[in-house]
Amino acid sequence: MDTKTFKRNLQKSENYYRRGFGHQEEVALTMEGEYKSSLIQAIRENGYQITRGDITIRLAQAFGFCWGVERAVAMAYETRTHFPNERIWITNEIIHNPSVNQRLREMEINFIPVRDGVKDFSVVRKGDVVILPAFGASVQEMQLLNEKGCIIVDTTCPWVAKVWNSVEKHKKKQYTSIIHGKYKHEETIATSSFAGKYLIVLNLEEAKYVCDYILNGGDKEEFLNKFRKASSPGFDPDVDLVRVGIANQTTMLKSETEAIGKLFEQTMMKKYGPANLNDHFMSFNTICDATQERQDAMLELVKEKLDLVIVIGGFNSSNTTHLQEIAIQRQIPSYHIDSASRIIDANRIEHKPLHQEVQITENWLPPGKITVGITSGASTPDKVVEEVIERLFALKA
Numbered sequence: 163m164d165t166k167t168f169k170r171n172l173q174k175s176e177n178y179y180r181r182g183f184g185h186q187e188e189v190a191l192t193m194e195g196e197y198k199s200s201l202i203q204a205i206r207e208n209g210y211q212i213t214r215g216d217i218t219i220r221l222a223q224a225f226g227f228c229w230g231v232e233r234a235v236a237m238a239y240e241t242r243t244h245f246p247n248e249r250i251w252i253t254n255e256i257i258h259n260p261s262v263n264q265r266l267r268e269m270e271i272n273f274i275p276v277r278d279g280v281k282d283f284s285v286v287r288k289g290d291v292v293i294l295p296a297f298g299a300s301v302q303e304m305q306l307l308n309e310k311g312c313i314i315v316d317t318t319c320p321w322v323a324k325v326w327n328s329v330e331k332h333k334k335k336q337y338t339s340i341i342h343g344k345y346k347h348e349e350t351i352a353t354s355s356f357a358g359k360y361l362i363v364l365n366l367e368e369a370k371y372v373c374d375y376i377l378n379g380g381d382k383e384e385f386l387n388k389f390r391k392a393s394s395p396g397f398d399p400d401v402d403l404v405r406v407g408i409a410n411q412t413t414m415l416k417s418e419t420e421a422i423g424k425l426f427e428q429t430m431m432k433k434y435g436p437a438n439l440n441d442h443f444m445s446f447n448t449i450c451d452a453t454q455e456r457q458d459a460m461l462e463l464v465k466e467k468l469d470l471v472i473v474i475g476g477f478n479s480s481n482t483t484h485l486q487e488i489a490i491q492r493q494i495p496s497y498h499i500d501s502a503s504r505i506i507d508a509n510r511i512e513h514k515p516l517h518q519e520v521q522i523t524e525n526w527l528p529p530g531k532i533t534v535g536i537t538s539g540a541s542t543p544d545k546v547v548e549e550v551i552e553r554l555f556a557l558k559a
């Protein structure tokens with residue numbers, strides 16, 4: 163499909179909105195009341211730290227809501243104000259944060275139901291308003307909603323749209339897009355829908371496997387099996403890895419995306435020679451600033467002497483998970499929670515260890531004077547961080 167032309171035509175349609183509705187000031191006030199925190203502001207002004215009794219909190223210097231998320235949530239609020247009587251749907255969680263999604267439910271913004279793992283769009287009727295979340299929607303979903311005669315409010319973050327443009331450039335020049343991401347993540351599903359041929363690699367290890375295949379060949383069946391769910395239909399590693407372009411899910415670890423890009427560049431250089439590199443390798447910088455800033459701030463935070471780290475964010479939030487990975491790399495005890503209520507008491511915390519199910523850990527809070535590092539993912543409002551800090555104060559201060 164010519165996704166570029168489809169997008170261009172959609173954007174010209176009178177049923178398509180992507181710039182809000184002129185209720186920004188009113189919505190900004192509401193959001194400030196619901197999501198901002200005076201305690202967090204005070205901690206920021208105090209050099210990102212605060213001590214009460216036995217506990218010192220050190221906040222990362224960049225954390226929480228990024229502008230892409232804030233913009234998407236504000237547009238959802240504006241949509242409700244602008245269409246007070248219409249049925250409003252959202253194709254997915256607007257962002258990966260349970261409290262924000264709950265707030266939207268209270269505003270009667272409905273989530274498209276999922277049955278047996280498949281979204282059921284039959285509930286959507288002509289004239290309904292449908293919001294596309296910050297991490298976008300697949301081109302097939304957009305097409306379907308457009309054909310149904312829905313009003314589309316597109317809150318896709320411009321950084322995500324920039325990645326879509328990159329994969330469209332790969333497609334135009336018949337390069338295969340190598341997407342660093344999680345094949346099940348909504349953003350990567352959307353990105354791959356704009357690509358031509360694509361292969362999704364989760365990490366450096368998978369990238370090395372692919373590069374080894376490019377240089378030395380290998381077991382084609384094993385390759386296809388390994389990337390069964392992470393490649394375009396009819397993908398053939400012997401034919402489709404001759405020209406590659408790099409793209410990424412915007413919330414992956416920046417250092418890993420860069421390492422994967424370098425690895426493919428070196429591989430193509432080795433295989434085809436430096437003089438021919440441009441005929442076989444293409445790369446654009448599409449790492450989102452906000453993700454990068456939060457990761458850099460976390461790298462600084464873990465240099466401090468911390469007894470433990472609390473990482474706050476939705477359990478399905480990719481960028482939050484990557485923040486926890488940084489604490490793990492430094493061997494600092496860390497707990498990923500999505501709300502203050504997960505801190506049951508001074509002995510028990512319910513949290514999600516990396517790549518594991520949610521579980522309860524006992525004796526998590528050390529006795530005596532402690533320093534706790536705190537950060538939060540790009541979809542977490544300051545209010546949630548404040549509630550966690552208040553909970554810690556209640557237990558230790």
Ligand code: SF4
Pocket residue numbers: 228229230231296297319320321322412413450451452453481540
């Ligand atoms: S993390 Fe980056 S790409 Fe994602 S919504 Fe925020 S600004 Fe946009």
